[in-house]
Amino acid sequence: MAQPSSVSVVDIINHNNNKFGRSKSGKMMKNKPRNFPRSGDKKGNKIDMRMKKLFRKRARDYNSSDDDDDDDEEHHEDKEQEQEEDDGIHATTPHHKDFESEANSEEDEEMGDDGSEDEDEDEEEDGDNDEVQPGITQFAQGSRAFKMAFMKITNKTVPDDLLGPVLSGHKKLIAEKLAEDEAERKVKGEAKKEKHLVGEKGHVKPANFLDSHEKFLLGVATKGVVKLFNAVNKAQNAQKGLNPSRFKDAKVLGKRRKDAFFTELRKKPSLATDALSKGTKSTGSEGDNGPAWAPLRDSYMLTSSKLKDWDKLPEKNAGDDMGDQMSRDSSSDED
Amino acid sequence: MARMRNRKKKVFIKSTVKKNQQQPSVDHVTGDKIPKSFVFSRGKLPGSLRQLQNDLRKLMLPHTALKLKEKKRNSLKDFLNVSGPMGVTHFMMLSKTASAPYLRVARTPQGPTLTFKIQEYSLAVDVAHSQLHPRCPPEIFKNAPLIVLSGFGSGEQHLKLTTIMFQNIFPAIDINTVKLSSCQRIVLLNYNKDTKLIDFRHYSIRLQPVGVSRRLRKIVQNHKVPDLRTLKDVSDFVTSAGYGSESEADEEAATVSLTSDLGRVNRAATKSAVKLQEIGPRMTLQLVKIEEGLCSGGVIFNEYGSGDGAKLEVNQESQKTDEVDQETDDENQEMDEEE
Structure with a gap:
């Protein structure tokens, strides 16, 4: 407790060195860096002592008015805090770590003082005025003063008002402004909500259970998948054991596919109507006329040759108008 | 001036798309052309719809640009210009009006364009939240989904067109060579005749x-x-x-x-x-109109047209040029589409 406080005191003095001792600042500046790291330096020690005395004197002259205040303080308790706060600010000036105390005797005195300060408050002021110069406060004292001031502020009872402590002259104005803000915010919020609602239009969260419609859709999809898988199974079972990379097998495969294709072509019209009545399930697309295409037919719904033409022609002659195709197609359908 | 023009033309596309370009454009087994898609938005979307866009991109994997970056100034033409070299065959465009979000599905260079009104939608996250044990391993997105279309077989023209469009949006399956281990997802479109709504579901x-x-x-x-x-x-x-x-x-x-x-x-x-589990997103679509071109051209089908059938017939008699102006006017009144 005592150690840091004394350091700060000496430190401030040192700090003042630079401030006040401009006349011989050149020399001081040179000395300073050497001084701090090596505390045992005799020359530095000597100069420091001398400088300390000088500055102490100067500080006394400089702060002579403060002295008067200090005297008053004893009588007026209220003012004491102000002064102490002021001192506290001085005490918090940055200090160097490395600096070690040279003036042992002085420190001892101060240490003794510190002890007395903590114990009784009455003598505190006197002791301070005697030993510690005005404008120089010990750390402990400063922090205590700050504590007092802070306590005072926090203990103050504030009128329980919506606006808090405000100057009475502006009270009405401020209240008005707040009310206005509130109204504005409300309007803004509503507008935002509305916009959000518009944006969310059509967005539905699905139910946690499968309702009948969903079940129906699931059934349809499942049926489709099963149909496809069975078709695949049928087709691929037939060619099982044949390796398409072998030339012989590839030839057999090709022949088989071609046959299947032609048979499908022949029986197509009936199949198409059949498919339409059954409802649809399509696994492939129209455009490929390769041999791989045919077996797909029995599951491939909605294929009338005209429709196929409709989609195929634009691919062949890319410049063709789609609309023309469409109209021709539909008209031929009418027939 | 030159700089301005330059800025306008540029479509900001990250390297993922370039990777897409290196993907084979043709199936190495069957020799079919692999359809590729862009999923993007027209206009500014609210957060949930942007999430839906992401979900749709994931659904369209692997032949889509998952991280397609779009900017406000990108016009449809920009995407179209890029789609050629990239081999992109389909666009899916999400947009939003005051009344409802819309999904447009288009074939790229020429059209046609199908416009769907999204009556209801749920995100993949919502679907996962609704399940006790959501299952969505990342491997299932390595292969294209199967597609099942159901209930479209009533013989109506616009339904046929819808069927074909959605069949072609995913690569064709050759049942002689397909590996069943690669069939891990399925997209279901179910048309309800009574309500004229299409249920869009995505299952694993x-x-x-x-x-x-x-x-x-x-x-x-x-x-x-x-x-x-x-x-x-x-x-x-x-x-x-x-x-x-x-x-x-x-x-x-x-x-x-x-x-x-x-x-x-x-x-x-x-x-x-066979066990199916939903992964989402989930949409209820209403086919609103079909256009000949890419978001332009004559209207082939319009849900809200009062003389719907009559218009179609007139259209079929290839008197389109007279009709187009009138129809677009009607359509503007009927549907508050943006752009």
């Missing part, structure tokens, strides 16, 4: 062996040591049925036999049950 496909108790299936799948504390003998583990019966009543219809083994549990010898 899973195969499970039939007649095997849940415990056994788990132990084969998971490689984990089972908890045998409560059992007296190892045979109990196999013989006790447990609660392994999962509503096998309707499974009879949903069983398939495989040609080859699929995974660790689905053997060719045994029968497997």
Whole structure:
């Protein structure tokens, strides 16, 4: 407790060195860096002592008015805090770590003082005025003063008002402004909500259970998948054991596919109507006329040759108008 | 001036799209052209719709630009210019008006364009939240989904066109060469004749062996040591049925036999049950109109047209040029589409 406080005191003095001792600042500046790291330096020690005395004197002259205040303080308790706060600010000036105390005797005195300060408050002021110069406060004292001031502020009872402590002259104005803000915010919020609602239009969260419609859709999809898988199974079972990379097998495969294709072509019209009545399930697309295409037919719904033409022609002659195709197609359908 | 023009022309597309370009544009087995798509928005979208756009991109994987960057100044022409070299064949455009969000599906260079009003939609996140055990492994997005169209077979022209459009948006399947392990997702479009609404659903496909108790299936799948504390003998583990019966009543219809083994549990010898689980997004679409061109051209079909049938007939008699102006006027009144 005592150690840091004394350091700060000496430190401030040192700090003042630079401030006040401009006349011989050149020399001081040179000395300073050497001084701090090596505390045992005799020359530095000597100069420091001398400088300390000088500055102490100067500080006394400089702060002579403060002295008067200090005297008053004893009588007026209220003012004491102000002064102490002021001192506290001085005490918090940055200090160097490395600096070690040279003036042992002085420190001892101060240490003794510190002890007395903590114990009784009455003598505190006197002791301070005697030993510690005005404008120089010990750390402990400063922090205590700050504590007092802070306590005072926090203990103050504030009128329980919506606006808090405000100057009475502006009270009405401020209240008005707040009310206005509130109204504005409300309007803004509503507008935002509305916009959000518009944006969310059509967005539905699905139910946690499968309702009948969903079940129906699931059934349809499942049926489709099963149909496809069975078709695949049928087709691929037939060619099982044949390796398409072998030339012989590839030839057999090709022949088989071609046959299947032609048979499908022949029986197509009936199949198409059949498919339409059954409802649809399509696994492939129209455009490929390769041999791989045919077996797909029995599951491939909605294929009338005209429709196929409709989609195929634009691919062949890319410049063709789609609309023309469409109209021709539909008209031929009418027939 | 030159700089301005330059800025206008540029479409900001990140490298993911370039990767897309390096993807084969033709299926190496069947030789079919692989359709590719862009999913983007026209105009500014609210957050949930932007999420829907992301979900749709994920659904369209792998032949789509998942991280397509678009800017306000990108016009449709910009996308069109890029689509040629990239081999993009389909556009899916989301837009939003005061009344409802809209989805437009178009074939790229020429059209036609189908405009759907999105009556209701749920995001993939919402769907996952609604499920007890949501399942969405990233591997299932490595292959294109199957598509099942149901209820479109009423013979009406616009429905046929819708069918063809959606069939072509995903790569064709050759059942002679397709691997069943690559069929892991399915997109279902179900047309309801009465309400004229299309239900759009997206499911994941899973195969499970039939007649095997849940415990056994788990132990084969998971490689984990089972908890045998409560059992007296190892045979109990196999013989006790447990609660392994999962509503096998309707499974009879949903069983398939495989040609080859699929995974660790689905053997060719045994029968497997097809299990679907929704992954979302979910949409209820209403076909509003069909245009000949890419977001332009004559209107082939219009849901709100008062003399709908009459117009169609007139259209078919190829007196389009007179009709176009009048129809577009009508359409502007009827539908508050932006742009």
